[in-house]
Amino acid sequence: MDLSQAIEQASAFVIPGFLSGDEALTAERRKNEEAISLLTDAWMSAPAGSEPFSFDLVRNLADRNRAICDSFGIERLRNESGTSLARRLSDEDLIRSVAVLQHRPVEEVRRSAGPQARDLNVAYVEAPVSGMICGIDLETTDRYPDRGYIVNVGMEFVKLAPKGKAERGYVAYCGLPDIYEEKGVPLSEVHHISWGDLAGKLPFRENRDLQKAILSSLETFPFMAHNAAFEDSWLMLNLDGYAEGRKAGRIIPIDTRDICRRIDPEYRTLPHDSRPATLENWARRRGTLKKDEKERHLGLEDVDLMFRTVEAEFAARNMF
Template identity: 35%
Template structure:
């Protein structure tokens, strides 16, 4: 069986998914026959299809892309944009459908993983086409903010001359689509809030002893005061806060080519263990393999780092921003010397075994969680079954760190890992977050342990009035 045979096998699940999820994230009926016809293993991009039977995003596809003339680049990019819009609307709905499948009609998440596998390579092709168009002076590609989102906008190289190819039909609709979905979600939330308010007032459940609605008392979006400024109101992130009984955890951090798990690839993953309430076990293995000078293992143990490659198309397109941020040059990672994370089953199995063994911790953990959902075989199934507990240090900073109070420079508080680690003594003031998996996982765990010790001494956080018993964290099936 080939390494990519599972993508085609995943199509066996389409019949079941069609019953549970008839519509996509935009409310449109899904054409599951079209999905079944996609070559998920071989490639769904216009160039990859013409370069078959080469592997998706392989050297043959790179050569085929470089061989296109101006009109060919235009046509391929236009077709790829259309395919991506259609496929991503399906992928975007899969998590809600899977997690909301309370009858467990859907036994597996392999179909969404297969769709994301194909979509990542499609996006690699899009990036390469954009770069080739710039090299040939067909357009100038700029990433611009449109509303609350960002998208690539193509401009003529010479505004005074006619463009070699039409640009008005080469539209990255990412921002418009995201904005439309956000507006629909807000309308649904507004409808639910209105219904809940009417029910509460009818039953007097939402009225205080003084006849004032609690929401009116605190104002919209505000809780009690902290140093003259409002605390963040409790929200969904608080489910990820640790409890009083938390001890051994695994910290994990991943570095990626971007922020979208359906478009971007994992480049680097680092993890290590630390006991929050006790000392490091005497026989625990310590691998002080940090790349940053001055990092000491301390109470951490079991350190590991995994490095991953990218497709030849991704390498050919490059990613200067990620190189500047992390020091990882993806143009040197497309030669096959490093396996791709979504093509390395052994690494996925090993990581999953660690993730289910104890709570795992991440800073802004939904980022890691979403990438794991669409990359690691078995992760989504284990998460839905309640076998995975997730703890997040971002809400610890947001809710329990007085230094994160909003100010003029940070209206929502400064809750970056860099700022949190410095406030908790895990990172010197003159140092910076390294943006590498193991190094960032380390400063996160050190900061968390320092923070929990201070909270316990002060009777706050998990030991305060609203604290939770047990290990805390987010786990399906536990309230």
């Protein structure tokens, strides 16, 4: 598929409910997902102001693809890989996040980080961190943002300090198509969100007030998330205006998982299969989660745990 074919696929008038049979649904889904990946890359790499199409085209195609997945049966796609979830933030994103935390020029941090940001661990501790940060955590029904839905959003704001106090915590639940009342909420074994939590709630894509509030927060403050590539990927295809703000540099993600991997000295001594960079295990090492406690996997609770843990790490490394 080339760019013109991807635009044609996204612009086609297709009503998912009119497709029937596994073969037709699978073929349409795969074309949609290939087009979403190609269109996203083309739009993000185009010079600002010279994009060949509005990013609404991509978000709308992702909406259509979710309906296809619902018809096919999202549970049947659980082990099939997709392309809409980034594995990590780019080196440039990580360098920029350090610069924002330390209020330093990006070029200065880039010089310290070196080629492929190999020495970013050095840059992290070269200057003190400070400022107001927005924390966000999303709970979803799938791994891939062009297949599933956002069902829970947690946000908190913290002024970074040795014992920074979180303020203005916010939580929202978002509805699902009616078919999930009978089928059950996907991934409920992880986040424990049931249909009762979501019944009568507007879906995330339809909740314009929620979208405006989130976008305004993310454009006002840098945002932190543990494995921020996850939130970044989901917001790209679900939050109106996010891709535009991200490309323009108004939205700056900060990945606390990368912070853990770079500056926690214990991380390098622990076996990989013990998952030392997960929020739960990192929090236990920093004493912000007791040994017999578990991560809640709910938006606001996880944001609060993340902030307490990253501040404990910053304090231990004399970064304030």
